[in-house]
Amino acid sequence: MTRGSNLRRLLVAMLGVVSFAAVACGGDQEPETQQREPGQKITLTFWSWVPGVDKAVDLWNSENPEVQVKLEKIPAGNQGGYAKMHSALKSGEAPDLAQVEYQVIPEFLLEDGLVDLAPLGVGDHEGDFVEWQWQQGAFGDGVYAVPQASGPMAMFYRADLFEKWGIAPPTTWAEYEQAARRIRQADPNAYISTFPPGNSAWFTSLAAQAGARWFDISGDTWQVDMDTPETIEVAEYWDRMRQDGLVKTDPDLQNGWYADLQAGRIVTWVGAQWGDAILMGNAPETAGKWRVAPIPQWSEGEQRSANWGGSSTALLKGASYPEEALKFALWLNTDPESIDLLIAGGYGWPAAKGAFSGSALDKPYEFFSGQKINEVFAEADQNIDKSWKWIPTTTAMYENLNQGFRAAVAGQGSFADSVRAAQTKTVADLKAKGLRVSEG
């Protein structure tokens, strides 16, 4: 027996196994769609993380005994929810319906993960929704999502502390910076805000508010313009605030941040409408001390807001009863009772037209010292740049920005460098997906 013969046998065996693997991995099959017989009882599965959606689903189930919806709660999209959906799509185990935020719809399209709703007649309902939100799911001749809610932005602030310190709530970003300085003097433990270096979705919205438009399509080619003067100005503004020690650089939306909000160590949050539920849930001790004002402006007298977040209900590829699933998605997002239940959970700003006045949104909030805060958000909703587009690599784009911000906070480079590096990296990401790109 020689070593050589052993080795040869081993190689032959390995080749056999590898070719088995290749065969095993070749067979993608299209899942079947079915038609429901009248009177047939079916169950649709629905993945979502939106608080309050369970109550809406219960309502639907009590009214539709034949078409039951089984809600499965998943982690929020960027915290593992989308990873789960992509992986379920690959294994052919995807649910019929899922929560898909506007910024990732193109990502799901690129993986061929969404059902085109146009052949199912979704076009008849276009008029029920706010136009720009409808457009988030419309590509070419297809419509791939039923819009649910958006996140118009404003400024949450601790009215009691601002009053105690004699500081007026800022209306421009210049005033915001001055207020930040005075807060540091008034209370050495307090900061006006944090700049979360790991949450570039928030930064993206602030850049949009300043007038940046990062992505566009001409023909078949993507146009990427992240490092525009508007974006650089926003980046440099927060970089200066950071270097002057006027803001924290801790992450937002996690327990240290909640502890800071509870204790009055962070006194404003430039956030979206869905943030009200987060404040009420995580800083219950501060009830009655908050108010909401419009987002600060770059030029005095302007009224520009931005959108942060925003979500749709989509049918994932493989949905077994697409007609019934679509019917549920439309009901969930237009039925007034359903909308009221979603609002109570804090899902955001309704995408259905005219859902504000008279709804559960149109009321004073005790938590916000009796203010009708949604009047501010209704105004903000009118002042959003509605032509913003998302690329099919948004998740990676966010991470590209985060990397630069983190590096800057750790002492390497500036926020503006981060934007420039993200521009280059994002172009490369799109190209690596096999798409055509031109740099602005």
Next chain:
Amino acid sequence: MRASLRSRILVTALLGVLALYFLLPVYWLLVASTKSTGDLFGSSGLWFADFRLAENLVNVFTYDDGIYLRWVANSVLYAFVGATVSTLLSAAAGYALAKFAFRGRETVFNLVLGGVLVPATALALPLYLMLSNVGLANSYWAVLLPSLVNPFGVYLLRIYTEAAVPDDLLEAGRIDGAGEARIFFSVVLRVLTPGLVTVFLFQFVGIWNNYFLPLVMLSDPALYPITLGLTSWQSFADRQPELYQLTIGGAFVSVVPLMIVTAVLQRFWRAGLTEGSVKG
């Protein structure tokens, strides 16, 4: 040998300090599991506030129709079935490698040794894609199958068999006319018992603690083990703050039986050892 009093005090004090380090997080967990969400963020972590352990535990077990108990059952299933089968397979393979001379023996053994050195997480991604193409991803099999292969167990049991199973015993069985299978199941396995227990425990804890494999393989919460279930609760917690408390309560409940198990495991461990004359 008698040690001086000074060195006894010194060594024992040092061990005491180290014990504090190892116990501190467990103590914190115990205290935290008795608190409300508000107290969790608003009171000292080292002492009890409003005592609500019972209420918290009820929440852990009833939330989402008692999904937590299902996760416990899944963890037990994965770890117990996986460790049992993999120990048997390893024993058979280790026995073959230790007690038979055949062509290709060293090749197989070297391949197995190489397998010990490959990080399991590097295998999980391609394995996921392969299993999803044969329709096995997101099923009990997706976590169980990879847990059945334990190259390190083969390595340990080969060495253990060489040392513990005398050739005469096998020959005696053969002369009595027993078949090879019977010799293995009724003679070899009995002699190997202490080694089998060790390999079983290694693999059991390995599967119990595994996170990456189920994270990659599973999307249905009904199939989750505890590790995945608790992190999923934690990831919802920013929108549903009460889940912080559930995560902590769930962690507490899962750690307590493990403390008991490790105590039992210690006894087994010692049973399998040659008792030295050093006082222990």
Next chain:
Amino acid sequence: MPATARRRKALVPWAFLAPFCVLFLLLFIAPIGYAVYQSMIRVERTGPMGLGGAREVFGGLENYSRALSDPAFVDSLGRVLLFAAVQVPLMIVLATVLALLLDSASARWPAMFRAMFFLPYGVPGVIATIIWGFLYVPGVSPILDALSWLGLEVDLLGPSTVLWSIANIVTWAFAGYNMLVIIAQLKAIPGELYEAAIVDGAGPLRLVWHVKLPLVRPAIVLTTVFTIIGTLQLFAEPLVLKPLSTAISFTYSPNLSAFNEAFNTNNQALAAAEAVLLALGAFVLSFGFLRLVGRGRR
């Protein structure tokens, strides 16, 4: 013996090996082959959203060059190497010291201490990280409260500290386990060896250095190899700490990066290339260590 009987006898060991080997080939060797195959795929698409269709073509080594030219991925490799360079010696020294202390005649209640040190091994890494995570966050952690009461402001989640905060979790979880492996070997040392050494007039320290340590060498080698492989696979700890720390990104460790590329950004081919690079690195390092140790012994 007739030829058929001999052939049957030759098949016996293979019958015992077969169940393990079949699974080993399918679940160990095949995935490695498949990862290598995957890592050489490139996707081409038409239309801005790829709605015009996609096809897979052979891309050669371009995914490898893409991974290795990404500074973030290269940084992550450097980070786990640094982590391993500190963590492995720290872990092994601590585990050996714990084992020797418990084995020494000076220790009281060794069984109780041993159980306490070993206890964290039964706590899954993610759960350990969730618990320590609470102990690291300012405003929540009693440890930080105590330190700040003493006038010390420490950021345990900052860019220069978080790696060592992770090292603490790993040490906490695994030191007791490695200790137990070494103790197992210590207990197997025949008592006569000690008695002989003591008769020769060896004190406790000489006993440790000249008798115990050389004898537990195999256990130390074993725990070292597993610690090397384990530290290079760093994944769960940074993933769970990620929301708490601004210093942790999806490219913090090579494993996290591969996971992110596979599941969040859907670049399977790139993920496969990164997984292959990591496996290769772990293999080379642990194999290299074994060779080094083997040579030293000769």
